[in-house]
Amino acid sequence: MSKTTTPKKPSKSKATQTPTVDLSLADVYGQVRVVIERVSPELDGGRFPIKAIPGDTIQVEADIFADGHDYVSARLLYRAPHEKHWQETPMHKLENDRWAGAFSVEQVGRYQYTLEAWVDHIGSWQHELDLKVRDGQRVTSELLAGATLAEGMAHRAGSQVGNAHDQTELYRIAELFRNPDAYDEAVQVALGDAFHQLAEQYPERQHPARYSRELGVEVDRARAGFSTWYCLFPRSASMTEGKHGTFRDVERLLPRIAGMGFDVLYLPPIHPIGTAHRKGKNNSVTCLPGEPGVPYGIGSAEGGHDAIHPELGTVEDFKHLIAIARNYDMEVAMDLAIQCSPDHPWATEHPEWFKKRPDGSIQYAENPPKKYQDIYPVWFETEDWRNLWVEMKRVLLLWASWGVRIVRVDNPHTKPFAFWEWVIAEVKKEFPDMIFLSEAFTRPKVMQQLAKRGFAHSYTYYTWRNSKTELMEYMTELTATNGQPDAMRYYFRPNFWPTTHDINPYILQSGHEPQFLIRYFLAATLSSNYGIYGPSFELMEHVPNAGKEEFLNSEKYEIKHWDWDRTNKLTYLITLTNRIRRENPALQQTNNLTFCRIDDDHIMAYLKTAGDNRLLTIVNLDAYNRRAGMVQVPIWQLGIDGNTTYVVHDLLTGARYNWKGEWNYVELDPYMLPMHLFRIEL
Numbered sequence: 098m099s100k101t102t103t104p105k106k107p108s109k110s111k112a113t114q115t116p117t118v119d120l121s122l123a124d125v126y127g128q129v130r131v132v133i134e135r136v137s138p139e140l141d142g143g144r145f146p147i148k149a150i151p152g153d154t155i156q157v158e159a160d161i162f163a164d165g166h167d168y169v170s171a172r173l174l175y176r177a178p179h180e181k182h183w184q185e186t187p188m189h190k191l192e193n194d195r196w197a198g199a200f201s202v203e204q205v206g207r208y209q210y211t212l213e214a215w216v217d218h219i220g221s222w223q224h225e226l227d228l229k230v231r232d233g234q235r236v237t238s239e240l241l242a243g244a245t246l247a248e249g250m251a252h253r254a255g256s257q258v259g260n261a262h263d264q265t266e267l268y269r270i271a272e273l274f275r276n277p278d279a280y281d282e283a284v285q286v287a288l289g290d291a292f293h294q295l296a297e298q299y300p301e302r303q304h305p306a307r308y309s310r311e312l313g314v315e316v317d318r319a320r321a322g323f324s325t326w327y328c329l330f331p332r333s334a335s336m337t338e339g340k341h342g343t344f345r346d347v348e349r350l351l352p353r354i355a356g357m358g359f360d361v362l363y364l365p366p367i368h369p370i371g372t373a374h375r376k377g378k379n380n381s382v383t384c385l386p387g388e389p390g391v392p393y394g395i396g397s398a399e400g401g402h403d404a405i406h407p408e409l410g411t412v413e414d415f416k417h418l419i420a421i422a423r424n425y426d427m428e429v430a431m432d433l434a435i436q437c438s439p440d441h442p443w444a445t446e447h448p449e450w451f452k453k454r455p456d457g458s459i460q461y462a463e464n465p466p467k468k469y470q471d472i473y474p475v476w477f478e479t480e481d482w483r484n485l486w487v488e489m490k491r492v493l494l495l496w497a498s499w500g501v502r503i504v505r506v507d508n509p510h511t512k513p514f515a516f517w518e519w520v521i522a523e524v525k526k527e528f529p530d531m532i533f534l535s536e537a538f539t540r541p542k543v544m545q546q547l548a549k550r551g552f553a554h555s556y557t558y559y560t561w562r563n564s565k566t567e568l569m570e571y572m573t574e575l576t577a578t579n580g581q582p583d584a585m586r587y588y589f590r591p592n593f594w595p596t597t598h599d600i601n602p603y604i605l606q607s608g609h610e611p612q613f614l615i616r617y618f619l620a621a622t623l624s625s626n627y628g629i630y631g632p633s634f635e636l637m638e639h640v641p642n643a644g645k646e647e648f649l650n651s652e653k654y655e656i657k658h659w660d661w662d663r664t665n666k667l668t669y670l671i672t673l674t675n676r677i678r679r680e681n682p683a684l685q686q687t688n689n690l691t692f693c694r695i696d697d698d699h700i701m702a703y704l705k706t707a708g709d710n711r712l713l714t715i716v717n718l719d720a721y722n723r724r725a726g727m728v729q730v731p732i733w734q735l736g737i738d739g740n741t742t743y744v745v746h747d748l749l750t751g752a753r754y755n756w757k758g759e760w761n762y763v764e765l766d767p768y769m770l771p772m773h774l775f776r777i778e779l
Contacts, residue, residue, distance in 0.1 A: 153322075245271075725764035
């Protein structure tokens, strides 16, 4: 029996087959001809926002191009916090298909920006028309095409309120392009600036390309960009030797501190201090009767991070200090140290927040060879991490309710990045004016990640950058782009400190006055945010704990009695420099830095400008010897002709000098004053 088969249907020829197309892909990309790539600034593919303060201009660049020879138009799109609709501003072409645009930020909060570009058929038409007219060709047909373009522009003008005049004018132009008796006038109008401007205002956006990401700008309030910090331990604020200071004592110091030009008063932890394993003088494991302990050993029967050390005062006293400080245009910054004394309430209420050793005891904090027997580190890998995070948020919101708007965070690099991103964002939902400073002297990438995750300020390596080469390389790393869309200048705001209550750098351990002047002045003029460890630095405390970058008789372990009435050359320089900083916008920025050539490895010169405010700083880094040299002033950057005489006005001494051309002579004696701060005046 033979097998029966069903005959196959004849197949279509290759010429008649319908191509298979992923329609979802074609709908998005099929007619889009423009490419947008290499957007700058853009942090980690848009994962993190860049930083700004109100009034900043955000400069955005990108590579934008299309196939063929048609013209391209591009717009920078942006929107302020809580805005639903995009605003836009034109981008202009630089070179080699690189485009640039800018927008200003005015509000605190998160801005967004992206880019859109399309083939500019109107611009391409104008260009082609111009070439043909120059070649002597008659362009009647091209004008008819232009009439259609003009009508499209008129339609778009009519869809916008208040543009009726432009709509009428564009319809008139369309009629003109179609009128063979007005040929010469039509050509003139088609190639004129007025029509070009209308085309820019009412572009034909056929098949625009939108950048695939919406990027962010975190806009902090002005003090995030410009601030001057003064650190003091409130318990050392008493005028009476041997007496524990109080918040009221700190209030009596506010006129002095504000008079020196500081606007942030930073207080190390002000909470109850534990007694278990309390440390004595110079970190001794034996605590003698009456010794106050370390403020970072937080927590006792009186409470923890949500309580005030009773010898300092009450919560109401602290609120009063904050209110009085505001009268001097100062803010009080608190210190968040996420660690506990064994006496902290958390140790008994939440033992799961602390890592236990095999014998069941809690391991105290260590940073070998350093040991902190009086401190329990909080264990962020606990199974109860959610409640731990919520508790830290509660503490910060409580501080904010007291009036605190600046928080310096101790050792944030020992806590999870994800925690900081979450808690900072949560706090700023309710208090968008909150500023967080990261005290992380650790590996570069860790410090940078903390800044990306939300810290408005960051401690830096400035404390250990001493030579001209070191300083120039470090400042270039902090402020330059070097072509990188995620350069540090976009997100890392440095806060320079010559010393801290933890660090007594080797370069200052001699106590040599000119060295203190130099290190202070560099911090105050290189960075728009800087701070000093209060009376210790003013009085040039320098005696080290032998062989270490620490202070002997450190204030962390004892109450100090400072001579608050004493002044010296450094005090005078601090007061004068802070006044100059307030009066000159060029010193209120960090990234506006240009180094100037001077052929001496011990003299550093740098220019900062803000509009017409132009400051040239010259510092002798040799604290022991007079130095001299010729400094090259970048007059081409300042718009000064080589034959023009200009004045350099030393804002520190009041002296004025007439200079001419690029190269001019300077000489600095460290025992007199190892720096110039010239304002360039025409």
